[in-house]
Every structure is written in structure tokens, then in C-alpha cells.
Amino acid sequence: MTAQVLFKNRHPDRIATLAEYRHSGGYEALAKVLADSSRQQVQQVLTDAVLLGRGGAAFPAGVKLSTVAADAPYPRYVVCNADEMEPGTFKDRVLIHADPHQLLEGICLAGFAVDAHEGIIFIRPEYEGAARILEREIALAEKEGLLGQNILGSGFDFDIIVHRSGGRYICGEVTAQLNAIMGRRPNPQQPPPYPTEKGLWDRPTVLQNVETLCCMPHIVRNGADWFKGLARTESGAGTKIFGISGRVRRPGCFELPMGVRLSEIIENHAGGMAEGSRFKACLPGGASTGFLPAEHYDIPMDFESLKQAGNRLGTGAIMVFDHRTCLVGVTLNLMEFFARESCGWCTPCREGLPVIRELLREIEEGRGKPEYVGVLKEMGRHLWNAYCAFAPGAAAPLESLLAHFADEVQEHIERKACPFG
Amino acid sequence: MLPENLKKELQDRIAAVDHPRELVVDVLFALQAHYGFVTDEAVEEAAGLLGMTPMEVDEVATFYTFVYRRPVGKYVIHVCDSVICWLEGGRSLQEYLSQKLSIAPGETTADGLFTLLPVCCIGYCDRAPAMLINKKVYGPLTPETIDQLLDELREAH
């Protein structure tokens, strides 16, 4: 078993208690910071630790926090993105269920780092269970003086509330999420201004993913070098929660060093490929990453290596497909998802995705024409000019299908049927 | 008409926040729980409570998957149709449900008990194929577990 940091207190059948969390060193980071650190020191250690955002975009968290100007107006907000609606992704849910106080401490630390006094956990409706856990644990933490007014006698106030979403994938996107919280239609809003300058109610707002925030207490407590040392590769830092699903024997969430090889995750942790299955490809980081073909079976799973391979680590949600899986079908299913969840603001996404879906359906159902391949390629390329990152996300699986599995697509068209039946 | 106690409860919650609009989804969920779905009247009531115009509330209400602007059954079955569940046979399970309940996706059974709504990934890919019934998760599913579940719910009724 490799070092367990975020999953240290994870139990298969229950939630870690506040006492357990504190026993394992929980809230020490907060106490330390409140006692003798400055905002800048917290920002610095996170920057030095190269903590890259775990929500998909891999933006350095320390840098983001430091963009809130010292003289920025109040109130300031921290938003925890627990929307997690991308197909294949479920790590944030597991993290909350495993050790909720780790997240609460992380949010509070981020709050301290930007001198915010309110944290908002934005959570999808499917995670009602997690929302209730969080509300319960927030109350507990408040009772013990770990949240709320005058935390640990330091004079620092910080409240956390749980904000329930009505449920739409686009709400995971930063600016759409802020609109959602403000009770507006959750259309994204192109910066500038950036949320760290003008976010919720035009006030500075820092938004981070659940896992990113969960890393913070550990970094603050153990230092940047320790965190970097957790990774298997030079280019990586820390551990990563990999949620693995699809054609493997034991789907689930595993905390592993950043840079662990894909093959190792599948074979050692997910119990290997499912009965009678051979690895064909995977989506390495959620539905908006590209198909990673078998030639990369041994790739080190960190942000940099996947970038080198022309792909993305995204959220680290690995979806494994075997030799019997029709990737045209998979892509069609993904396009179904993207087309349905688009916010409807810009043309490429709102109009392009349904058209792409229909072309793929034609191909999958044996009515494809040879010229559709070119049309799909063109459209995939044009998705990149959408208003926000949603449509480019949808382009990733589509374009990689056409690039790496052109034969499979061709076979559908020639046979006038799906070769996988 | 909203019962006084519910109205009071919502008014208190709204009075406690700086920006009432922040609570629009919560208020809609509360009204949905009361009326069964978000009726036109509920949109107007929510608007009144939150200091928004009915149009502004409807613009939000019609956006979300879990806000129902049309009548639904007592149990709303959100069956996942995204990639991992699909891979694990989700499609045939959905067909099985349709056939068991004699309704097409999007419809409600004649007895008003069940509504079947295919939705995108519900975040339980490790339990695929999965579904939610009134936001409670079930999975991995088989025709047998579905039979059992439906029977239990019918009986509970």
C-alpha cells in the first residue's frame, strides 16, 4: 500500500469522525496558521508545493489564491466545487464520505489565505447524502470552535454553507457556478474580470475543487517538499485520487502517487481487466479528455506526461474500455451527454454538439456516409472556438476517436453496421 | 396556496441571508416537495418570497434537471444513461424499467407512483449500472434488484 494522505482515515463502510480526523493531525494546520502565519505564507507554501487544481484545469492553487489583491474589497468568498458532474468522475463524493473535516479544514485554510470569511460548498443534487453529512459536520466543527466565530480563539471568523445545485453539468464551470450560486441562469461568463477580482456579488472569489482543497491542510502541515516528494515523477507533486471504472475487475477510488503508471493502477489496484477483457483504450481523466490508446498503457499518470501524450489528466477519472467496446458507441454516448448538458449560450456547443451526435448515431447505426468523417473532423476542430471550455471538452473524445480509431469508424461505415453488434 | 408554516420557514431562511436570490433553488426544491412539482403558482410564490420576478425564477427553474416544471410521480426514478452505466448494460435496464412500469422515458405511471427520467452520469460509476430514486442511489442494478425495489416501494405506498 502506498502512502495514504487524503484517504488516511477512509473506512470502507463509514465516515471518519471529527475525533478521528483530529487524532490524525486534523485541524493542526489551521491552528498553526491561525497562530503564526501570514496570508502570504500560506499562499507561498501551496505555490511551492506545486498543487495543481484537481478539478480538471490543473491551475496552480497557490497562484490562484495570490491573485486576490491584498487591498481587494470585502466580503470575499471561497467556493468549493463539489459539482462533479462529468461522467466517470466520483472521487469528490468519495472524499467527502471518507473524511469530511479534511475538506472543511481545507476550505477554511483557503479562506484564511485570502482573508475570506465565508465558504460555500456547491454540491450536485445527486449527492444529497454528502450534502447532509457536510451540514452535520459543519455544525460539529462550529461547536468545537473549529469554524464560525473566533476560530480557536484566534479572532478569525469563517462560516461554511452548503449550496445545493439544481443539477446541470455546466454548473461545474467556475463562472457558471458563480452565476448559479447567485440565483441566475448558470451561463458561463468570459473573463475579465476574473472571479478572484470580481466573483460572487462582484466580490473576490476563489473557487477550488474538493480534492484540491483536501490537499491543503496536509501541505500546510507537512511542507511543500514533503508534498512534492509524494509523487512518483519529477513533473508531478502529491498524491492523486484516481477513480477507475469501466472494464476492470474492481472499479473504485484509489489514492496513489502522482505519476503512477496506468498499467499499475489497472493491474495492481483495480484488480486487472475484467474477465476476458483486453485493454483497448481509456479516457484518462473524465469525459472531456481524449481516448488514450493501448500504446500508452504504461504512461505515468501526471499532468505533464499526459500533456506530452497529447491528452490531459483532467480529474483523474479513468474509464477503461476493452477490445469488445465500440468506441463509436462510447463517443456517441458522450456526445449525448454533452449535447444535453450544454447551457445553450453559444452556437458551437448548443447547435454543434447535437449535430455531431446525430452524425455519430448515423455511423453507429450503419447509415454513415464516408464524407461524415471529414465533417466530424471539421466540426470537432471548430468546437474549440466555443464560448467556454465545455465544448472543447466535448471535442477531446471526438477528435481522439477520429485520430486514433479511424479504422473502427471506417469499419462502421463500410459494413453499414456496428462491428461490435 | 402555500401553508403558513412552510411560508414562514422559507421567509425566515430568506431573511437570514444577504442575498435572497442565492436561495432560489432551495426554495424551488421546498415548493416542489410541497406541491409535487414546481407549478406555475409555485414559480410566482417563489418570486414573491425571493424578491425576484416570476420570469427570473422560471428562467432558473427551467434550466435544471432536478427542478420539475411538470407533474411527476411520487417516486422519480433517475436512471443513468451515461457512459459507464451504458457500458454495463444500462440501456437494457432502462428498457426493462420501461416495460415493467409500462411507461416510456419521461412518463409517469397511471397510478401516479413512478416517473422515469433518464439522466446523465449521477456520479456512481463505481456502482454501475446505477439509478436514483428520489435522490437515493441504487446500484449495481440487475433486473432482479429492480423487481425487488419496485415491489418494496409499491408496498410501502
Added chain:
Amino acid sequence: MIKLIIDNLRVEVPPGTRVIDAAEQAGIMIPRFCYHPALGAVGACRVCAVQVLEGSCRGIRMSCMIEAEEGMVISTTDEEAVAFRRQVIEWLMANHPHDCPVCDEGGQCLLQDMTVSGGHGRRRLPVKKRTHIDQHLGPLVVHEMNRCIQCYRCVRFYREYAGYTDLGVMGSAGRVYFGRRSDGVLESPFAGNLIDVCPTGVFTDRPSRFKGRYWDFERTPSVCIHCSLGCRVTVNTRYREVVRVEAAHDPQVNGWFICDRGRYGFPYASSPQRPRSARIDGRKSGVDEALDEAARRLSGIAQRHGSGSVALAASGRVCLETLGALTRFGSEKGWRGPFFRAGPRTAEALQSASKNLEEKISISLKDIEKSDFILLVGCDPVNEAPMLALSVRQARRRGAVVALADARSVQLPLDARRLALRPSQLTAALMRFAGKAVADGGAALSDRARGFLQACRDSRVDPAVDEQIDHLGLAARESRRPVVVCGTSAVAPDTPAAAANVARLLAAEGRKAGFFPVLPGANALALGLAGRTADHGAALREALEKGDVRALVVVETNLSELGFSADDPLLENLEALVVCDCLDSAAGRAARVFIPTQTVFEAGGTFVSAEARVREARPAFRGGTPVAQVSGGGHPPRTFSPDIPGADPLPAWQVLAALAREGTRVSADTLRKALPAPLCGAAPGKRLALPASAPDAFQPPEDPATAADGGLEVVVCEHIFGSEPLSRRAACLQELESAPRLGLHPGDAAALQLSAGQRVAVDCGRGVIEGEIEIVNEMARGVLLVPRLRGIDWHAAADGPLVVAVADIRSVKPNGES
């Protein structure tokens, strides 16, 4: 200035210019759907993509979302940009119905243009088109959602720009739907702009539905004459009929939009009831014969009783040429008048508004948009000068403070601070406000100004409101560009002058302060500048009673505007009533000699708007009965003749020339020159050369506060639909008229023991007004609101805020008995 290169052309633009606009200045029209200069950039449609070759954001970018930078190099013809734009069109067309042959937008459809110019012609996509259910949105606008390309312009105009709340966008993804929550009449009186704003045919014009296409129409630049703002419009005519009016762009005045009164007010011009032939003593005659006969009778009367026994009457809807004719021939012949407005109060208010407009404080609607403090006094923008409301809203959106002092419960599409005051309190309130808003007046104040400021400081209104006024005054201290907007119908006669003086005081402090009057009629400012205060309806009444006036020539005027009812017994004292009008009015029917005149669409004409801007309407067609109304409506006509049927009417100024026996060949130019300065120098598009300083500047009002003891001050309220004499004839607008009710404050109603819905008769001395009571919160106490709507005999109170004693109000049964 910023220099950049677009498609190898050097372009220079001010900082902050968007690339899409910079290109347009260089003559390169980058495609756009969602971008609209008035609504801003939102980057939704993605059709304005260009390649940024040099600059801080290289690559494919939306030209509406990026600002021009020094040294930027842009290519609009770049292969990838062109390919992407073509793709956007293909995607949009995938769902757009191919119903151009039956779509009224055809020919002026941005989507059509872009589809053709973008090179998308062949359908390669095997997708079913999405469909929606349309809504019924009322008598003006047709809704066809299937044509929607989701540019969000409609909601951005309707909600953000105009401030109405009943149109929105619902749903998400490919299911977004633009409409109301349910079928129903659009609540905004600016809804017609949806038609212009929508780049395709989702919102089209209902009254002109299927009457022709863009290319079928003769399109003529014109001016709207349905209020005093003078918005620029384009008139579309076909088959001798005005078919549609659209907003025309005027950056200083109406921007890109107009109101629905202006857009739909035109049908009077082609009404089947419109009088097209002359009448002598009730018998139809040729126009020449009638002119002859009228001239003969007038000169006979003049000979018998003196030339002063012939009087002229006019209204705010006569053009500058006609006003010139009235002035010139009137003085040549020694005729009296022209008389206009009902009585001394309204005449004085108009005069004081017009004559106080001077160069330094005169501002445009555009200036109002940029102001940071707006005080509206005795004016109801939406109902009296609709586009003013949108200008005020734009200022409010930019953070301006808006306050309004009025007797009515004025509804605005924005939030404003309110002072409910009786007309008689307004002057004192304005002055008290100025006393607080002006810090020290600066050293530069003249003695007169100082005196006025002192009077302001001494001004008291009512202990109940003084504090509120003071607050407002203090709030205005910070403002850099304060504006006072003042009406003329719900005010005291000296209020407009006081408003101008307040603006002058603020300007004297070195601020960019402005005064903007709201006047009764498209050419009311000209009437105010040209006419004499003494010539009003009440004076005419007196002259008639005394027998001093024996003949009356009524030019394009409804007698009600002079405070007369059509069956007024006094009119029987006349030996000759000559009416020249394009409307079928009660006066026209009572006339001994009636002479039909042309409308602005046929004659054209010049008008001077409330902000002293000279507006020109060109003749849009030659006149005549619409083809649809002759020979059974068939086209081409089944009968042929050398003349245009129904083309007898002449321009009113020619009629006047003929009555004065000057021949009809008089030129419009000479007539304008007959007017006093500054009107004689009126040049289209320019502003009048206003005096640098008004003669009566800083004249403190004689007796500012006159309280209404125990009575109610009567305020005649204009409504956007149903009040203005031309537009109230449009059937489509009649559907939108409010019910005519007499408004009372809840407190007054309670004191009078009246309740909502009860019928009362109010004796105004000159006549009795009867109607149902409506309880109006937010209005001032001590006031009775009388709507200027059909079904109410409002002209009995037409001379502004007269006071009725409580004893004169009695409850009546629906059939009129006490």
C-alpha cells in the same frame, strides 16, 4: 487614437473600440448576430470570428469581444476564420426552417444575408429540425420560435435595455426558448423593437403581416410626430399606403429604437374614414371649389366685422411650414391667433418651457443617458415622451440617481426615488431642492442668480416632504452631470421656468447641468417659440362670447385641445367654421367648409423637437386612397384614370395660402422663413440656434406655493396609447388602451367616502367629467387624476391643474342619475 491593421487596411480608432466596430469604420462588415451596438457584446453566436495575427490574444477570436490594440493585426479573410464562420452558419441553419418564402423578415434578414455571403448553400446534415410552440404575444408582435438562432438579443433588449420583465429565456441547451411564461400581450410599450432587434424572423410585425417585403416597399426617412421627442423613423409604403414604420438610427436622439406609439401610430393615414374630399355646408365638393368658397366667406366676414374677427387655431401637430403659413398669412390678413392650448395655465407652461431653453443648458436624449442625476418634475416619460424613459433607464443602469416629483403614480422601467406632490407644490419643491443641491453657488453668480438662490433657500413646501426634498438635494450635490426634466401638463405654469433656473444654477457651479422639457406635440416647441401666450382656448372662448370672433379656421387641430367640445354651443356664434385636417374629427364634421389636408407621409414637413432639434420628414408617397380600398382591393386596379383616386388633399400650408388668396404655389422654404427667430433659421438635422441666455433667466416666481384648500387639483394624464390624437386611431393600439378611470389617493377616497369602481360626476365648471373611481397608491393627496382617454370627457378639465371643490364631486349611478 489607436492604430491597427485590419485586412491590410490601416485603421485608427479611439481607445476602447471593439474590433468589430473598428472594422466597420474601415468599411469591413464582419458578420454578427448577437452583437448589437446598443446591447453590447456577449460573444454568444460566435459568427464574428476573425484571426488575430498580432496582438495580446492571437488566434481565432470573436471580434465583438476584443478591443482594438495598438499594433494589432487582424485578418477577417483568414481561411480558418472563414471556415469557422461558415460552420457557425451551417449549425444554425441545421435547425432553422426553410420558410423564407412565407417569412416577413425575408429580404431584411441577417441570417439570410449571412447564409448567402458565408457560402453555406447545401445541406449536408441528416438531422431533424427542432420545433417549438409559438406564443400569442398581442396585437403588435408575431412570435415564431422555430426561426430562433438564440442570439439572446431579444431578452437583452427587453429586460436589460428596456427594463420590462415579462419576456425571458427558459430551458437550456438546444431547448432554450425565448418568450413569455405563457401566452399574453407583451407588457412593454417598446416591444415593437423586438422586430428590429431580432436578426431573423422570430419577432415580426403583426399589423403589416404578409403585406409585402422589404424590396416591395418604398422606404423613406421620416420623423415620428406622436410626441415631442422627434425620433427618427423609416416609413415603408406600398400601394399608396403606409405599411410599416421602423426605427431609424439616430445617435443623438432615439439611438436604435422607438416606442410602440411611434411604430404603430400611422394607420390614421390610410383609415377608410379619412376625409379625402372637401365639403361645403355638408355637401361634397372639389377642393378648389371649397377653397374658393372658404376664402370668399372669410374675406366677407373680415369686411363686415374687421379682419380681427377671423381667428386661426392650431395644435402641436402642425409642421413648421404650416406654422409659417399661419404666421405669415395671419399677419398679412390681420387675422387673430393662432390660438392653441386650452387656457392660460397650459399656454404659460408651454411658453415658459420653450422660452427658457437656452444654449448652455439645452441637452439631448443622449446627454440624459450620460447624466448621473436626473430629476423628473411633473412628467411621465413612458406616457408623454416614451423614449425618454429608455434614456433615463440607461443612465440609471450606469448608476445615476433618478428622482421624480409628480402628482401621479408615474410608472418607470427603473427604480426611482419618489416625491408625491401636487402640481401647485412643484415649483416650490424644485426651488427647495436647488437650495440644497447648490453648495455655495460659486463666486461667479450674477446678482439675479444669487437672488434666485436665496429664494430657493427660503422655499418651503410642506413639513411632511421638506426633509425628503432636502435629502434629494444633498444627494445631487455630488453629481457632475445633473439634469432636470420638466413636463408641461401636470405642473404649475411657472414650473418649467423654475426647472430651467435650477439647471442654470447647477451649471453656474461649473457642472454640466441640463434642462429638458417634455412638451405637448411634435412641434410644440415651435408653437411655444412662435406664439403669444395670450392666444389660448379660454381667450378664444371669451372672444366668441363677446362676438369679437366671427370666423374660425381650425388647422390640424382637435377642438378638445382648445378646451372645446365639438358640440360646444359657443361655436354656433360663428358665421364660418373652416376646418382643414387629415383626420375625421368632430370639428371637421361640424365645419361649414371642410378642406382635407395631407398627412406627414404625403406632405412631409419640418418639426422642432423638445430638445430644439430640427427634424425633417420627407414625403413618403404621393397620396391617394390605398389601392386596397379602391376597386374592391384588387391589384392591379380594375379601373383606370389619369388621376390618383383620393389624392385631393393638399398640404395644410398650401390650403392656408389658398385661403389667403395667395395661390397654392408658395414654397415651404419661404414659409419657414416667415417665422420669428430662431425658427426661421431651422436647418434639418441641426439644432436651433438658441439664445445664449433667456431674457427671464433667474426670475423668481411670484407666488410659488398655492395650496388647494379643501379641493382637489385636477391633473389630466396622458396615456401612451389612446391620448395622442393621431395614434389613438390605430386599431392595434386601441386594444392596448387602459380603461378610463378617475384616480384618487386612498386617503382622499376614504375622506370622500368613495371606493374603487364607484361612479362619480365631477363638475369642473366648464363641464362635467363622469367616470369610475380607481384608488391609486403612490399618487399625491389632494389630486384627482383624469385620463385623457376615450370614454372620459377630459377636455372639461383641459387647462391643467384647476381645483375642484369637494362639493362638486358626487356619486352617480351607472346610467348617469345622481
